[in-house]
Amino acid sequence: MDRFSENITNLREYNLPQNQLVQMCDSPQLFRDRYKILKIIGRGGFGITFLAKDAILPGNPLCVIKQLCPKVTNTKSWQNACQRFEKEAKTLAKLGSHSQIPMLLDYFNSHGELYLVQEYVRGYTLAREVKRNGVKTETEVKEFLRELLPILQYLYQNKVIHRDIKPQNLLRCADDGRIVLIDFGAVKEQLADIVTNSPNQPQTNFVGTMGFAPPEQFSLRPVYASDIYALGVTCAYLLTGKSPMEMARNSQTGEICWDEDVKVSDNFAKILHKMLKVSLDERFQKPQDVIRALSIENDLPNLTNCLMTQPLSSKPATNPETPQVYSPSVAKTAIAIRQWKAKLKQKRVMGNR
Template sequence: MNRFSPKIMKLHESVSQQTQLGQMCGSKELFRDRYEVIRILGRGGFGITFLARNALLPGKPLCVIKQLCPKASSAKSLKKASERFEKEAKTLGQLGSHSQIPMLLDYFEGNGEFYLVQEYIRGSTLAREVRRTGRKNEAAVKQFLQELLPVLKYLHKHHVIHRDIKPQNLLRCEDDQRFVLIDFGAVKEKLAEVCENSNYKNMSTNFIGTMGFAPPEQFSLCPVYASDIYALGVTALYLLTGKGPLEFEHDRNTGEICWQKEVNVSDGFAQILSKMVKISLDERFKTADEVIRALGLESYVPTLTNCLTTQPLKNINNTQEEALPIYLPPVQRTAIAIRDWQAKLRAAKPHDKLNRYIHQVSN
């Protein structure tokens, strides 16, 4: 029985007819005398992703080949696109040292097309996981955010905005259950800026990202670090509800997602999610650090609440013993305690030998 859906089979057939790598799928012919192309993993507006093996390395390890296809129509634009591609590929190479970002293994170009070879992460996307096991509870989503926010902090520290965070671009690794962020939009955007092909020229005037997960400023081609925070917040809502952003109702006046009635979470966590997905940049979290701090504080709220006194304050006009306590340094408190102890010893009955001895010593 064929384990691929009719949709995937149709895609495979279409790509096989259009691309060199597609025609090499399943054959013994090696791409660049090194890569054995196995099958198509997916196709997007800017290219096609293939699963392959490096036939020259021991064990023939799996890898992912991403073929980016924004062909330029002139030598000048091709040169510019090549320069942009090399710059962005080097950035991806630097980012790949993080355990939650696929390592860049190689990059090259040929016939006006650009290729990235990346580490293959064995696992399934969060979108597939939610479809298979159902939506997540508050604790699981908090854990998810605590694992992903440091990755955003790492990216933003290197001046990179992902631009396309969504459940389909987040993998849970089979080996150790870590979350891995894939499919960076930065390379696509840079290539789109120099593309002269009519099909891609239209794309260069549109945002790079996904409808619903991308905030308004991204549609205006002005993404900021907070744009990734918005997308991560919408992803958290998806995990809690199983609903994509376009399935929610939206406030007609503000454009905000009306999600509160769909979930059952604590007030503190609801406030954090609300601030992550604010339409206004002024009201949204600006940095990943801000969200991390808010989550950390929210986790301590129950403990802090239990520590608060519920006893009424004593009347200041009462006797000195009942007056409100004032702060005393530790040394002064110790001295007072010693004097009180000595006073009690002096008042002890003299027939108590031990008390009499201590009484003599203290005097």
């Protein structure tokens, strides 16, 4: 039997007071004879998120149930929604093997609505962290990037675009401090496509967050670089404490003027500016490109120390306390040749006397 039934008994528009899970909040009744619904922890345009307990597993671990409510009007659209939902759920299940992406525990259909059950990550969002502890330093933001970029690289390798990276979708795990990326927009986008393809529905299936999503995402053409832009906006928020809607924008390019509110090193500023380019051609294309740029930026102080800071002397330093200046091998060879020629010339002069 197919995982999804063709039951479409509940095709009415989303109605919170009549919602089955809302009515079950903090009651002894179990959802699907398994999940004890505790409370609502999130609401959005595509549904509602609940905190629940698994009454079957030992210890009754907490989990998150996401109820997605596609507003479809016929059996064919509903079947299409189920097929797309199952495809995206399987992708989420595969991604959940990463330690910084919540594990998908189950997915199913019940009375015309779709459900994801994911592991519960105890912690708090980066948005809450900034509000509670204040903005972050350049060093802290670099560390954040070094932790998150490998997750984006993992998504890139699995051909997945998150579509909704922002501080509210980044959790600081209370147990070990790791950053966890939540609330993938891919499932929402598939369901939004169903709404768009349904009769008498407006053609608006944008998935993302105003200010964090780049222009191509508003044109419904997200690419891997779209997540890099959203990550750049998140960095700007961590540095300034301001949402992108509160920041000034360049009147010519439309780019965020985040550097009016905070100063960072020139090299790091160049990286953030390139992450935040409105033009796709000028932006970093892949997570690995940003990782490489950060690595080079991190090595710049060491490279600077290797550069000559004063003219080289042809004579070795006689004072042991005199600091030794680094000389590239080519320069050392040139000095040695000049010294050899000078000695040869001196011998010829002595021989002619």
